[in-house]
Amino acid sequence: MKLTTRKIVVSGVLGAIAILMGYIPFLGFIPVPTPAGNMTIMHIPAILGGILEGPVVGLLIGLIFGLISFLRADNPLFADPLVAILPRLFIGVFAYYAYAATKRINRGLAAALGGAVGSATNTVLVLGMCVLRGLLPMAAAVLVAVSHGIIELIVGTIITVVLVLGLQRIMIFEDDVGKAHS
Amino acid sequence: MELTKNLTLGIYLPGKTALHCLDPRTKIAGAAGLIGLLLFTNNYTAYAFFAAFAFGLILTAKIPLGYALRGLKPMLPFLAMMWLFQVFLQKPPGSKVIFSWWILEATDAGFHIGTLMSIRVLLLFLMTTILTLTTSTVELTDGTEALLRPLQKIGMPAQELALTMVIALRFVPTLAEEAEKIIKAQTARGVDFKQGNFIQKMLKLFPVLLPLFVNAFKRADELITAMESRCYTGGTGRTKMKVLRMGKNDYYAWGVFLAFAAMQITLILTIAPPC
Secondary structure: OOOOHHHHHHHHHHHHHHHHHHHOHHHHEEEOOOOOOEEEOOOHHHHHHHHHHOHHHHHHHHHHHHHHHHHOOOOHHHHOHHHHOHHHHHHHHHHHHHHHHHOOOOHHHHHHHHHHHHHHHHHHHHHHHHHHOOOOOHHHHHHHHHHHHHHHHHHHHHHHHHHHHHHHHHOOOOOOOOOOOO | OOOOOOOOOOOOOOOOOHHHHOOHHHHHHHHHHHHHHHHHOOOHHHHHHHHHHHHHHHHHOOOOHHHHHHOOHHHHHHHHHHHHHHHHHOOOOOOOEEEEEOOEEEEHHHHHHHHHHHHHHHHHHHHHHHHHHHOOHHHHHHHHHHHHHHHHHHOOOHHHHHHHHHHHHHHHHHHHHHHHHHHHHHHHOOOOOOOOOHHHHHHHHHHHHHHHHHHHHHHHHHHHHHHHHOOOOOOOOOOOOOOOOOOHHHHHHHHHHHHHHHHHHHHHHHOOOOO
């Protein structure tokens, strides 16, 4: 795997936003009316990185997100590195492939799909890993996925669409054919 | 809204104890080894032995016990909930019902699974806490990079990964300041961030998040230009200003770790799990 300077730097800076969201509840959490009380949008930088800069950047931001949630776990589930880090690597990667597969049809739709797939990856893989690791019984995981995961999916999708379309209007990304950063 | 005031990255507790002064490679590999052992531990005796060892580590590092356990507090309610989930929802065949109320039935197997899981989670958390309390973030990245370097031969970009981490940590305070400025600017334009239901609150996040991301990308562009104009070409062949060296204490630490691991593995293999 060869990492360009651009990939390293963009992953680092977007990773910093993910860390920041974890430290500043105002930026990283939205209070929602579910049993868990809060939903996080800490996975959004990973999705954005994947969609705007490619799967490698998405993977690296996911790694930073995972490491941070492992090293300062306030939720007992994330004290297990296999739950905290491993599933997070795939958020940006899957979001990228969902986006790349559909972006020729409609950019907004593709961004929505990327956001939805990225959020769902986070929810499903983390909860799946919890069940595999014996931290939660299957029934409880399904309960959390239905009550919390769906809202997180909707909110994640909306935020991704707005941010991707907004950023693409303001800035030029490698993804834009012909106008690429060299 | 003051965002940057309470922003302390990492929970490093500076000190000069034997544990603080170990090579970060020893500490990271040791912590990883201990975490690995925990994932396989499956009986109360082995957990008790492990807890005694963890307590020994805390004493060696002279970490105030209350300080080490403080981080546990916010996760206790959730852990209690997870324990209840396990107790009432685990019904492996052949388990005895020990308590029933209304439609809920607790089994002895569920009780053991839940309790063992809770102990494991608490000890996992304690291991990470001890590592981050005695190792600064710079040492952590340095150590990880050094440990991953042998993998560079098979294509693992160890130095690039470490650089990514360093950039991320470096940019957290900068972007926090940026976020504060944006929030103040939007408040001046009349946005009230405190009011509204959750949909309105989410919508109010956009005028903060979008400028924050635009700024982040602009700063990234500047840094890329700066690095490329200084001929940054990636990690291969780069030397380090501070070279990590293993000392006598590191070899002692490895001795202690291996002895502990051997005893722990014996305990795991010889004592049957309670369920």
